[in-house]
Each structure stands twice: as structure tokens, then as C-alpha cells.
Amino acid sequence: MKEETTYGHQELINQVIDYIHTHLHKALTLEMLAAEMHMSVYHFHRLFKSHLQETLSAYITRQRMERAVMYLQTRDLSLQELSEKMGYDTAQSFSKAFKRYFGVSPVAFGNTLTFNTPETTPIEDIAFIGLDEPEVLLISPMYIAYIRIIGPYGEKESYELGWGKLCGFLKENKLQSKATRWFGISFDDPTITKKKQCRFYACASVAQRIKPSGAIGTLTIESGKYAVYTYKGSYSGLLRAYTYIYSREKGRLRNALSFEEYVTWSDNPAKQITKIYIPIQKK
DNA sequence: TCGCCGGTACATCATCAGCG
DNA sequence: CGCTGATGATGTACCGGCGA
Structure with missing residues (x-):
């Protein structure tokens, strides 16, 4: 073709x-x-x-x-x-x-889903998982350019290729600046979806709404209230953090996307800071 | 000739109403 | 919720037209 x-x-x-x-x-x-x-x-x-x-x-x-x-x-x-x-x-x-x-x-x-209810997940575990107590923030809408990566979560080759393509697109179109924020959206639960079919969107914020172009898609992150958890630790520990967060937020989730923000990029897990945004509604 | 796309025929599958 | 049959939707293999 x-x-x-x-x-x-x-x-x-x-x-x-x-x-x-x-x-x-x-x-x-x-x-x-x-x-x-x-x-x-x-x-x-x-x-x-x-x-x-x-x-x-x-x-x-x-x-x-x-x-x-x-x-x-x-x-x-x-x-x-x-x-x-x-x-x-x-x-x-x-x-x-x-x-x-x-x-x-x-x-x-x-x-069969009784394993991670709030009752069975003690609150004091939160620090052990690498999470801080969440803060509730009101988020304004954000325009996003993304590239879809389908495959096992965290697979080095495909992620490097994906992020590389996204950065290339941003540079080519002069969309990258100091204000650019980097996000990831995982759409699937790897314990349910086959690993090779898991969808991850590597995302970057852009100042204005842009046109989709080839493999680069666009989406808007909805405005609204989010419970924002700060996670310190390796990317491989994120799944456990999500499991904890979802069980804790059960009942007040909004129909909007959860996503994570890479505040720092580091190969050293001790220096990796990720913020996890969970859309919530008022109690 | 190749790449792309629209179309047909037939097999197979998914859906849903109705009933238990 | 489960089972079943009728029916419409979908999948697949193949063919042919068109333009570069």
C-alpha cells in the first residue's frame, strides 16, 4: 500500500x-x-x-x-x-x-469481585503503594495530541517508538514548548484484556485544538473535578495504584477518562513522579 | 500493470423476543 | 437468568472497473 x-x-x-x-x-x-x-x-x-x-x-x-x-x-x-x-x-x-x-x-x-472493596483495602496501605492522599482539583479542558500504542503495557520498544513519533510530530509542527505536559491514558485492564490488545495513548498537551494527522489523533480532556493522586515509584507499580484508587473511588466516578501525568521522567524509580487523575462527582 | 475501491453471493454469526 | 428459533447483520472470497 x-x-x-x-x-x-x-x-x-x-x-x-x-x-x-x-x-x-x-x-x-x-x-x-x-x-x-x-x-x-x-x-x-x-x-x-x-x-x-x-x-x-x-x-x-x-x-x-x-x-x-x-x-x-x-x-x-x-x-x-x-x-x-x-x-x-x-x-x-x-x-x-x-x-x-x-x-x-x-x-x-x-x-467474584470482592477482592478489592474499600472495606478489604485498608487506608494505611496507601503509603506502602507509593501514593499520597489525593487532592481534589477542578481541571480546565485540555487539548491533547496522542499516538495510540496497542500492545503489552510498558513494552519498551513500542513505547519508545510511540513517544518518539509523538515528539517528532510536535517538533515538526512547532507545538512543543516549556508549557507542554505529558500524559498517558490506559484504556484497558490488563487482567481482563489480552496483553497484546491493551490500548495506551501517549499524549501531549497542545495550546489549541489541532487537526488529526495520520497516526496522530486528537482529543480533549474534559473539564471537571478530579481526585489527583501523586504516585512515587516505578511505572510497573501503577497497576496496583490504580486498583487501589478505583476501589477507593467506587461510587463517585464520573463518565470521563482517567489519565496519568508524567511530572518527571527518570529511569530511577525513586525519582519518578506520576500524577493520577480520576474524574469524580460531588458526593 | 498496480493500487485502490465498489460490488455480489453465499456462509456464518449475533441478536432479540418469547417462553420456562 | 437460561434456552431456543427466526431473522437480519456480518464475514469472506472473489470479480471487475478505474485511474495513475
Whole structure:
């Protein structure tokens, strides 16, 4: 395939993926998405599969099931509410799809999730994990340029390649300055999603809204209240920190993205400072 | 001739209503 | 929540047109 064509396709696939993620609660059909991308159904589907190595419906189902698990872990929702959020018309359909995917029903799955409730996670563990008590901040909207990295979280080669591409893009377009902030967004729980399918967005703040370009996508971080935890320690310990934070914040999470900010970059875990932003609503 | 895209036919799968 | 059958949606293999 020609380079310009691939470049255009990447831009398009970014759009589709972002569209799917923001519309998981609605009906999503091949025809609809192809129309959204101004393409024939046939060609659109072929492109989608060639870029993501799975079919559209497999991708959408996987995203819905994985998000359902996240909701089971972090919110108290009825089966009916959960199925509506996942874009199913009836709880029965959702339950069936869930069981087909995970081999257990959503209720049975939910009953196994007692390992990290606030009651079983003592507050004094917080320092041991490497976290400080959170502060609640009101965040203004931020424009973000990102590059998507799909693969095992923390995999050195793909991360270096991804961050390198992002920096290259920023420099080329004179978007980098002292005010640039660096973020990471992990969309998947590696204990649920296959490691090679985990999505990480390497992000940089930009002063103004910019146009997506090839593999570089754009998004806006929503304004609102965030519980901001400061984490000191190695990146590999972040998963444990997130597990702790989600169990603690269960019940007041907002439907917005959690993300982390790299305050310092260092190969020395003792000097790594990461801020974790968890969108919350007033109690 | 190659790269890209639209189209057809047929097999397969997912969905959902209805019932237990 | 689970099971089942009808039906529509999707996946795949293939073909052909068009423009560079």
C-alpha cells in the first residue's frame, strides 16, 4: 500500500475508534460507521480488519465486554442499567453476550469481585503503594495530541517508538514548548484484556485544538473535578495504584477518562513522579 | 500493470423476543 | 437468568472497473 494511503487510513481508523469508544452505549452498525467515514461498507470493513486484525463486530463486542467489567468493578449498577450503558436493548441480550464472552454471567462475575472493596483495602496501605492522599482539583479542558500504542503495557520498544513519533510530530509542527505536559491514558485492564490488545495513548498537551494527522489523533480532556493522586515509584507499580484508587473511588466516578501525568521522567524509580487523575462527582 | 475501491453471493454469526 | 428459533447483520472470497 502507498505511504499516503496508509497515512490517510490511519487517520480514518483513529476517527472510527474514537467514534466507537464514545458511542459504545448506542447501536453501532457496520453500515452506520462506513457512512460516517464516507466509504462503502465493503471497503470500510476490509480496511478496519487489516488495521486492527479483528472484525468490526468482534472489536465492538470486546470493547463493550471489557467496559462492562470495568463498570462491574467500579460502580454499583443493576444488570438493566449495565446493559443500557453497553448498547444492548435488553438485559437478556447483554447477559447472553457476556456469558458467551467470559463464560460466566455478569452477576456471577460481579459476585467474584470482592477482592478489592474499600472495606478489604485498608487506608494505611496507601503509603506502602507509593501514593499520597489525593487532592481534589477542578481541571480546565485540555487539548491533547496522542499516538495510540496497542500492545503489552510498558513494552519498551513500542513505547519508545510511540513517544518518539509523538515528539517528532510536535517538533515538526512547532507545538512543543516549556508549557507542554505529558500524559498517558490506559484504556484497558490488563487482567481482563489480552496483553497484546491493551490500548495506551501517549499524549501531549497542545495550546489549541489541532487537526488529526495520520497516526496522530486528537482529543480533549474534559473539564471537571478530579481526585489527583501523586504516585512515587516505578511505572510497573501503577497497576496496583490504580486498583487501589478505583476501589477507593467506587461510587463517585464520573463518565470521563482517567489519565496519568508524567511530572518527571527518570529511569530511577525513586525519582519518578506520576500524577493520577480520576474524574469524580460531588458526593 | 498496480493500487485502490465498489460490488455480489453465499456462509456464518449475533441478536432479540418469547417462553420456562 | 437460561434456552431456543427466526431473522437480519456480518464475514469472506472473489470479480471487475478505474485511474495513475
